[in-house]
Amino acid sequence: MSEANAENKDVVTRENSEVQKQQESEIVLRAPVDIYENAEGITLLADMPGVNKDSLSLQVDKDSLIVEGEARIDMPEGMEALYADVRSTRYQRSFALSGELETDRIEASLKDGVLRVHIPKRAEARPRKIEIHTG
Template sequence: MDDRTQVAERDQKAVARREGDQPARRTTLTPAVDVFEDSQGITLWADLPGVTKDKLDVKVHDGNLYIEAEAVVPTPAGLRLQHAEIREPHFARAFSLSPDFDTSKIDANLQDGVLKLTIPRRDEARPRRIEVQTN
């Protein structure tokens, strides 16, 4: 038996889990996020690989934005899981929002594991030009 085989066997006995043996470890990950701002508001992009719409929860409460999601990594048919470090990752991230943003008008879109949130500014918080009159 070579070293590579011994390592695989030792890992399998020590830490590998087979589906159905025992619950997989739940790992909470912080998704990578990009935030862009302009005069209209902000656009937030969050990487949530493996997440589907039904496993995604986006909430706003007391000026805070919460993103939580679960991803399931299926085992392909005909294969047996030998080792899993992250089987069902949980994503979580929270942000404090300025009162300048209109949280009642947040638009959310999930595509290919990327969540896009568009959060507009309140009309009264948007920059506007003041017309000056002369007498």
């Protein structure tokens, strides 16, 4: 009986902390992106200042690419904001992908807060020049 109670309590606590976590993370930063395409594939560049390799997460499945990151800023104890353009430390942005992209061959790099992601196209999806025969 007491064991069952303890279990219930655990569940409640977990739910509460999840709710709290959601509230805290309500404000997300939308990283500005450049996206362009050529015959080989699609390239995405995203500005995510403050994010390093360890605080960046890229989730890819067949249909979507989710970019998330946490800006890690050194700040002294007890610092008060005098002014703040940036009101959160969490970046999140997602993009729908299409079937001709080879999601298992995505390459990503991060330098000075700029994320670069390259998604190649399947060979059969690359554009072919179609010759026109005359006569």
